Amino acid sequence: MSKAALLTAATRHGGGLMQAAAAYPDAPRPWLDLSTGINPEPWRGPRAPEAELNRLPDPGALVALEAAAASAFGATLERATATAGAEAVIRLLPLLLGVRSVEIVGPTYGAHAEAWRAAGVATRLIAADQAAASQSGVLVIVNPNNPDGRLSRRADLIAMARARSAEGRWLVVDESFIECAPGDSVSDVVEPGLIVLRSFGKFYGLAGVRLGFMLAAPDLGLRLRALLGDWPVGVDALTMGRGAYADTAWRTRTEAVLAERVARLDEQLTRAGFQIVGGTSLFRMTRTPHAARWFQHLCRAGILTRPFDHTPDGLRFGVPIERDLPRLVRALEAFG
Amino acid sequence: MSKAALLTAATRHGGGLMQAAAAYPDAPRPWLDLSTGINPEPWRGPRAPEAELNRLPDPGALVALEAAAASAFGATLERATATAGAEAVIRLLPLLLGVRSVEIVGPTYGAHAEAWRAAGVATRLIAADQAAASQSGVLVIVNPNNPDGRLSRRADLIAMARARSAEGRWLVVDESFIECAPGDSVSDVVEPGLIVLRSFGKFYGLAGVRLGFMLAAPDLGLRLRALLGDWPVGVDALTMGRGAYADTAWRTRTEAVLAERVARLDEQLTRAGFQIVGGTSLFRMTRTPHAARWFQHLCRAGILTRPFDHTPDGLRFGVPIERDLPRLVRALEAFG
Numbered sequence: 001m002s003k004a005a006l007l008t009a010a011t012r013h014g015g016g017l018m019q020a021a022a023a024y025p026d027a028p029r030p031w032l033d034l035s036t037g038i039n040p041e042p043w044r045g046p047r048a049p050e051a052e053l054n055r056l057p058d059p060g061a062l063v064a065l066e067a068a069a070a071s072a073f074g075a076t077l078e079r080a081t082a083t084a085g086a087e088a089v090i091r092l093l094p095l096l097l098g099v100r101s102v103e104i105v106g107p108t109y110g111a112h113a114e115a116w117r118a119a120g121v122a123t124r125l126i127a128a129d130q131a132a133a134s135q136s137g138v139l140v141i142v143n144p145n146n147p148d149g150r151l152s153r154r155a156d157l158i159a160m161a162r163a164r165s166a167e168g169r170w171l172v173v174d175e176s177f178i179e180c181a182p183g184d185s186v187s188d189v190v191e192p193g194l195i196v197l198r199s200f201g202k203f204y205g206l207a208g209v210r211l212g213f214m215l216a217a218p219d220l221g222l223r224l225r226a227l228l229g230d231w232p233v234g235v236d237a238l239t240m241g242r243g244a245y246a247d248t249a250w251r252t253r254t255e256a257v258l259a260e261r262v263a264r265l266d267e268q269l270t271r272a273g274f275q276i277v278g279g280t281s282l283f284r285m286t287r288t289p290h291a292a293r294w295f296q297h298l299c300r301a302g303i304l305t306r307p308f309d310h311t312p313d314g315l316r317f318g319v320p321i322e323r324d325l326p327r328l329v330r331a332l333e334a335f336g
Numbered sequence: 337m338s339k340a341a342l343l344t345a346a347t348r349h350g351g352g353l354m355q356a357a358a359a360y361p362d363a364p365r366p367w368l369d370l371s372t373g374i375n376p377e378p379w380r381g382p383r384a385p386e387a388e389l390n391r392l393p394d395p396g397a398l399v400a401l402e403a404a405a406a407s408a409f410g411a412t413l414e415r416a417t418a419t420a421g422a423e424a425v426i427r428l429l430p431l432l433l434g435v436r437s438v439e440i441v442g443p444t445y446g447a448h449a450e451a452w453r454a455a456g457v458a459t460r461l462i463a464a465d466q467a468a469a470s471q472s473g474v475l476v477i478v479n480p481n482n483p484d485g486r487l488s489r490r491a492d493l494i495a496m497a498r499a500r501s502a503e504g505r506w507l508v509v510d511e512s513f514i515e516c517a518p519g520d521s522v523s524d525v526v527e528p529g530l531i532v533l534r535s536f537g538k539f540y541g542l543a544g545v546r547l548g549f550m551l552a553a554p555d556l557g558l559r560l561r562a563l564l565g566d567w568p569v570g571v572d573a574l575t576m577g578r579g580a581y582a583d584t585a586w587r588t589r590t591e592a593v594l595a596e597r598v599a600r601l602d603e604q605l606t607r608a609g610f611q612i613v614g615g616t617s618l619f620r621m622t623r624t625p626h627a628a629r630w631f632q633h634l635c636r637a638g639i640l641t642r643p644f645d646h647t648p649d650g651l652r653f654g655v656p657i658e659r660d661l662p663r664l665v666r667a668l669e670a671f672g
Contacts, residue, residue, distance in 0.1 A: 019395070053572070054378045055372075059354075084546070091562065208389040231423060234573070235545070
């Protein structure tokens with residue numbers, strides 16, 4: 001994509017608030033960004049001290065971060081490799097695995113297909129009920145799925161990982177939103193062909209620091225690290241990631257808070273005529289015959305949601321905090 | 337490298353302060369870290385506001401950062417691709433270029449050879465006077481060179497870039513320390529086969545935020561971006577990078593400050609019996625028959641320097657700020 005195309009595509013990509021503001025100059029400010037599934041109430045521990053910006057991140061601090069995260073995931077340290085966001089793993093997996101075919105359970109987060117296609121790998125989207133029978137070199141499942149929240153059950157994923165491993169095939173489970181469904185995580189499962197991706201930014205609300213993880217066989221982790229170099233993440237990621245993953249009280253409390261928050265949103269969306277297709281406690285996928293008009297109407301009210309090329313009658317809402325809900329409700333009521 | 341090996345190797349790699357402190361528990365604290373070439377007096381503009389940690393980095397902010405950096409480098413925006421440190425480019429170049437042989441003018445920064453060898457590319461270190469005749473698919477020159485400061489002249493590099501481009505060969509110039517010798521930069525030069533790497537962390541003293549750039553033909557930049565994804569750097573890198581590269585007054589002042597500082601260091605090192613082999617205004621490469629003993633002696637004084645496997649009689653010193661120089665001088669005088 002050219003730099004110009006990058007800019008114009010940004011509003012459809014999530015996180016393109018600056019572009020949306022330019023396209024709707026009369027919209028009230030500040031914008032309410034519901035275009036992503038990022039927790040708007042982040043974990044609030046200290047950032048890296050100023051002095052640490054001045055140094056290369058300490059390799060020991062990287063291991064300490066990976067240990068804290070692995071422990072939170074129920075995984076062992078040797079399986080955890082920190083990266084500058086799950087995105088970094090998604091983009092490099094095709095190079096790491098070197099297979100000739102991939103099947104992706106979709107529609108889902110678009111970067112998966114983009115990455116495999118860019119690497120010249122034969123890429124096919126399949127339906128969820130075709131996953132167990134997949135014979136491709138790699139099978140990718142986003143769990144819970146983005147944008148529709150479809151959940152794959154832990155027992156089914158373990159069975160698939162086992163069967164595929166026995167045949168020398170890979171199963172990639174993208175658990176970017178798994179904190180919303182922790183019982184179905186397979187982050188703790190050890191199978192030679194199983195690769196799990198984790199995202200720090202979404203549940204912990206700190207997408208700006210860029211932190212994610214690959215959980216996989218140690219030799220694969222070392223090859224990923226070799227592609228990323230010795231300082232894959234910045235000092236804020238080291239400090240905040242370590243603090244947040246060790247904070248189990250915050251995690252438990254936040255699970256409950258998010259569940260309450262999404263129930264209130266669902267009530268309002270249903271009242272406004274949206275059909276709620278699914279989602280997680282961080283985003284809701286809705287269906288409406290007027291998706292494009294709704295998107296524009298909400299933009300004029302300074303509220304950014306997420307439309308989809310692959311589902312023109314779909315609109316995804318991030319889940320606002322209680323304080324921001326009345327603004328959304330007013331905009332929902334003003335549609336006509 | 338295993339996680340354990342990563343830890344033990346850290347003191348030899350620079351930035352392994354935490355490990356050095358563990359190995360020398362009786363050394364006075366805080367440690368004085370002279371193991372890297374990072375400016376100890378960083379650019380001091382604001383970090384990203386707290387609210388930005390909560391969001392995905394804005395794609396528009398990434399373009400704005402690349403524009404500010406390109407302008408500081410004398411390059412055009414379309415040639416600049418931001419990454420999480422120059423290291424990220426070094427590691428991925430072998431995958432991007434897909435050549436069969438590389439020659440690296442060395443000894444030099446070890447990550448270059450590591451990256452090419454890890455990718456299975458035939459890798460040879462050559463002497464500086466062999467560079468112009470190199471027939472390899474890729475030629476890598478670090479300018480000024482790390483650790484010895486050897487300088488390649490701009491006119492020679494342009495001639496090489498032109499000749500190699502005409503033959504379909506690449507020239508990679510790693511300008512991680514070029515702010516110490518700005519007249520010999522080729523960041524502004526456009527040749528199809530020329531790739532320039534830039535580092536933010538060293539001269540600006542902000543290695544912890546992870547920021548670097550590749551300057552190259554736009555199609556190569558787009559392929560690198562595809563491997564890194566849409567959010568390659570964190571919000572501190574976006575904010576501080578943009579601010580620092582636009583601050584030409586700071587850059588000019590800092591060039592002068594570093595030159596004064598290194599003159600004072602040279603005086604002290606010479607007095608202590610070190611032969612100064614070369615360097616830049618951010619680090620000095622010295623030679624002494626007692627390099628290993630010096631390294632340990634300085635560690636016991638809480639001062640971390642940088643020894644080298646490839647040059648056992650070499651020791652590299654980062655350049656301390658005025659306030660820290662007396663501590664180094666006391667340690668230099670106490671050697672025996």
